[in-house]
Amino acid sequence: MRVIFWLVEFLNNKGFATYSFKRTSVFCYFKESVMINRLSLVLFSFALFLPSDGWGQVTNEVMVSVPYKSKEYVGQPLAWDGKEVVLFRRDGRITQLPAKDIKNLEVVEDHYKPFNRDEMVAKLRKEFGGRYQVSPTKNFVVVHPPGSARKWAQPFQDLYYRFGVYFKSRGVELEEPPVPLVAIVLKTRNEYDRFIKDYQPGMEYSAGYYSSRSNRIITYDHSNQAKWRSSEDTLVHEATHQTAYNTGIHRRFASPPRWATEGLAQLFEAKGINNSRHYGDLSDRVNAQALRELMKLYQKEKVAGAVQQLVRSDEMFRTDLSKAYAVSWGVSLFLAENYPKKYVAYLAHDGDREAFRPHSEKARAKDFAKFFGVNFNNFDARMKTFFADLSKRQKK
Numbered sequence: 270m271r272v273i274f275w276l277v278e279f280l281n282n283k284g285f286a287t288y289s290f291k292r293t294s295v296f297c298y299f300k301e302s303v304m305i306n307r308l309s310l311v312l313f314s315f316a317l318f319l320p321s322d323g324w325g326q327v328t329n330e331v332m333v334s335v336p337y338k339s340k341e342y343v344g345q346p347l348a349w350d351g352k353e354v355v356l357f358r359r360d361g362r363i364t365q366l367p368a369k370d371i372k373n374l375e376v377v378e379d380h381y382k383p384f385n386r387d388e389m390v391a392k393l394r395k396e397f398g399g400r401y402q403v404s405p406t407k408n409f410v411v412v413h414p415p416g417s418a419r420k421w422a423q424p425f426q427d428l429y430y431r432f433g434v435y436f437k438s439r440g441v442e443l444e445e446p447p448v449p450l451v452a453i454v455l456k457t458r459n460e461y462d463r464f465i466k467d468y469q470p471g472m473e474y475s476a477g478y479y480s481s482r483s484n485r486i487i488t489y490d491h492s493n494q495a496k497w498r499s500s501e502d503t504l505v506h507e508a509t510h511q512t513a514y515n516t517g518i519h520r521r522f523a524s525p526p527r528w529a530t531e532g533l534a535q536l537f538e539a540k541g542i543n544n545s546r547h548y549g550d551l552s553d554r555v556n557a558q559a560l561r562e563l564m565k566l567y568q569k570e571k572v573a574g575a576v577q578q579l580v581r582s583d584e585m586f587r588t589d590l591s592k593a594y595a596v597s598w599g600v601s602l603f604l605a606e607n608y609p610k611k612y613v614a615y616l617a618h619d620g621d622r623e624a625f626r627p628h629s630e631k632a633r634a635k636d637f638a639k640f641f642g643v644n645f646n647n648f649d650a651r652m653k654t655f656f657a658d659l660s661k662r663q664k665k
């Protein structure tokens with residue numbers, strides 16, 4: 270079988286959204302992943318299933334089997350760099366395996382075949398054993414301490430539905446997730462600490478996270494802790510990331526701008542956005558913590574120019590994390606309130622970008638300008654007025 274290669278510069282920006290209780294405020298932070306880091310990858314497709322619309326977007330869907338350490342790994346090949354192959358596994362995880370010659374990989378199916386719900390349930394039961402219960406909903410499979418599925422699994426599904434309503438009412442239909450979405454709620458903080466140490470080191474302050482590599486949310490049962498309200502926010506925040514990445518709002522491995530991903534997840538923490546049917550006022554749509562942080566920045570006159578910086582690059586998330594979060598939320602709320610249809614259209618447009626391709630600062634700015642104009646001074650001034658008014662109203 271003939272194999273066709275395309276050379277692709279792959280961005281190194283694959284990582285993890287993580288929720289942290291460091292300080293009293295609530296942050297997600299991003300951990301640079303070692304995966305596929307700084308490699309020039311070669312996307313490939315088998316000739317039989319070549320996409321007709323150019324390279325980059327891997328629209329062929331064959332599944333191959335890759336032998337490694339006496340195991341067989343099955344999945345759709347996404348990329349290859351001459352040494353390793355990146356597989357989209359049947360459970361939605363991304364796995365990187367040594368493969369010197371992809372011509373030798375055995376094709377096991379002529380299309381990608383994700384696990385169905387029953388297969389995912391069986392897989393997770395095997396992985397987590399009898400100490401945990403595995404409860405499926407329509408779109409999720411949730412691993413949780415034994416007890417009610419209504420308490421543990423249904424909230425994920427409810428949020429998923431409300432996320433869909435939010436986008437549909439603004440003119441964007443969600444895509445169906447390619448695989449059942451996995452959420453893992455461990456019993457204790459200790460267990461969580463041990464788990465993430467193996468799974469994703471360096472997450473000491475996290476309370477839960479979504480990994481775009483595993484496509485899983487992992488958190489623990491906070492329900493007997495004083496910070497239950499915050500942990501609810503954690504779940505909503507991470508479930509927003511996961512849902513957005515699996516329904517076409519963001520695309521895994523296309524490096525969506527972080528202001529857009531973190532802005533959206535923080536928007537959804539507010540009950541007026543994640544449950545707008547019951548909470549209809551503008552004040553309900555405000556993330557109070559984020560507003561406090563943003564108004565502090567306005568007082569110090571540190572917001573001017575920040576939107577443009579965030580639109581062009583994610584650098585601020587490395588240099589000034591709290592500012593990056595606050596301004597990302599601010600610009601997202603400003604757009605969602607004043608240009609609701611354009612805001613979701615922008616997100617969906619970004620979610621349409623091809624995976625494994627660079628997105629330059631210039632291209633990011635151009636995409637933003639297409640929807641919201643190019644005059645950032647004017648944009649900053651209008652956003653400032655919006656938040657000055659909002660802050661006054663919140664205080665009343």
Ligand SMILES: [Zn+2]
Nearest residue numbers: 286297531534
């Ligand atoms: Zn986040």
